[in-house]
Amino acid sequence: MASVRSADDINTHLENSIQLLMEPILKSVNDFSIFSDSPIGHTRINIYAKKIAFPNSKFIWIDRDLEKWVKSVENWELSSPTVYPKAKKAWQDREKTANHRRAEYRKERSLAESFHRDFPGDILFMKLDKGWQPLCSFFSAPIPPEPFPVSNKFNKNL
Incomplete structure (x- = not known):
């Protein structure tokens, strides 16, 4: 029988997965504090995924x-x-x-x-x-x- 996972477990799993997928980008941007589109692309990476990867980030929609x-x-x-x-x-x-x-x-x-x-x-x-x-x-x-x-x-x- 499959175990039932809590919403918190699922969220933690998603956050960990996003961090893992974003790792190559995160390594390349460690020394920067502001981005304009590249390499984070406005439509290439979901804004919620960016927020998980960069929890203190702020975004500007022109x-x-x-x-x-x-x-x-x-x-x-x-x-x-x-x-x-x-x-x-x-x-x-x-x-x-x-x-x-x-x-x-x-x-x-x-x-x-x-x-x-x-x-x-x-x-x-x-x-x-x-x-x-x-x-x-x-x-x-x-x-x-x-x-x-x-x-x-x-x-x-x-």
Whole structure:
């Protein structure tokens, strides 16, 4: 007869499994305190798994217009063939790929909202046009005198 395991036993097993799976990444990031997407990828590793691996972590969801985000993803993938070798073929059917990316975004956004309900102080939903205030507030840091930086805008002339 199979033994019945408690929810705590299952949670401990899951946490241990996640720690074991994340071990190679954890070793490579020990000397860092901030990540921006890579190597932890916003959609590559579940946010709850990241929280287990990095219990003191905080997350920032950059709130963007969905269609502008899809266009940005398309531009990024097509301009990075060594990183995304299948992008050129995928984006030939733009509507299909764009719909797939929209579904990914909505799924991840929903997961981030769920995470916010569970860990309200550990995720910031930020609109970049709001400047320093939300970010500094989130980290209890003073607002710098410099204007909020805007970079990595897609160059349409490339």
